[in-house]
Amino acid sequence: MMTTTRTDLPFNQRVDWTLLSLWLVLMSIGLVMVASASVAFAAANYGDAWYFAKRHGVYMVMGATLAMVVVSIPMSVWQRYAGYFLLFTLLLLVIVLIPGVGKKVNGSQRWLSLGIISVQVSEIAKFCAVVFFASFFARRYHELHFGWQGFLKPLLVVGLFVVLLLLEPDFGSSVVLSATVFAMMFIAGVRMWHFLLLIGLGVASLGAVAVFSPYRMQRLITFLDPWADQFNTGYQLTQSLIGFGRGEWFGLGLGNSLQKLFFLPEAHTDFIFAIIAEEFGLVGATVIIGLFVALILRVFTIAKNNLAVGKAFAAFAAFGVAILFSFQVFINVGVASGLLPTKGLTLPFISYGGSSLLVSCVLLAFVMRIEWEVRGVSSIYIPPARPLRAAVRPPPIMPEAV
DSSP: OOOEEOOOOOHHHHSOHHHHHHHHHHHHHHHHHHHHHHHHHHHHHHSOTTHHHHHHHHHHHHHHHHHHHHHTSOHHHHHHTHHHHHHHHHHHHHHTTSTTTEEEETTEEEEEEETTEEEEHHHHHHHHHHHHHHHHHHHOHHHHHHOSHHHHHHHHHHHHHHHHHHTTTOHHHHHHHHHHHHHHHHHHTOOHHHHHHHHHHHHHHHHHHHHTSHHHHHHHHHHHOGGGGTTTTTHHHHHHHHHHHHHTTTOSOTTOOSTTTTTSTTTTTTTHHHHHHHHHHHHHHHHHHHHHHHHHHHHHHHHHHHHHTTOHHHHHHHHHHHHHHHHHHHHHHHHHTTSSOOOOOOOTTTSSOHHHHHHHHHHHHHHHHHHHHHTTEESOOOOOSOOHHHHHSSSSOOGGGO
């Protein structure tokens, strides 16, 4: 079916109100929960019970400002300068490792100090990686599908990303970034046996890193039985599980968590989901997960719509964002509930963390721009329900791949 571009659609018809509503709801919940989870810690350490809530509010305003900038930039510009984003990210990942330049917190050198705020470089790397690899896969479809070069080139770039992230060290971000790129390769049409080889190599590499790092190995042992050392290595996980248990079905009520009163470390950052479960119970925790599922499914739908009209770069980028959020939410919730070993990853839009919130806003603004442009195409043909991968494998090749 032929498609034509429309420029006469009014503003309210080009905005994805479903995506915007889910975004605003999650950010609002995040502000409330950061205030609730941090009040005791902030009062004791900063003399202001609302210290973290105020800063989180400022980051929300900054995120909204960045989002408006990102939405105003055409997708053609992002694709044209994707290579520069890659170089910029690699430069930042190197700079942050320089002693005296990178800021070290809790033994990890992941932050660059920019005066009043500190930026976590790995968060920037996630966004830049999605943009670069979406551009690469859209331009190098033939190489990826028919030859070794298209398979090895992104693999080498991912390997460079992972090495630099592990030097910080930031194992969690390296897992999320690798999984996101591998998934994008799969949807772009990499050969199945190449993909299986890639998965095996990735699992073996990350497994070796975990096994040969003493503190990571200890985390794995603690994860298997946190109660065996509940006052030392298993302390954080056991306190999180206690929070889940206290919440029962409907929770203790907003502000009534006991675990945030200096029992659970990182209550307002990595383990904020445990506070949600304690204050709102299983029902509240399920609602939060449901909101994330709805958000991610909406982004997947946007990716599928772009595939239908031949916008390969936009489709791969939207798919990458959906996978990135999926893994980050799954890992954060899995860690807090004891399903996965402890990792330092925030819950998007909800955990306290300026870099995470800013980049999450940029990612969703990027997707909103993708949807904005695809809504300007009339006569969109949506194929019958089938895997996204199947839509890009057979000829004819998509327009951007030629």
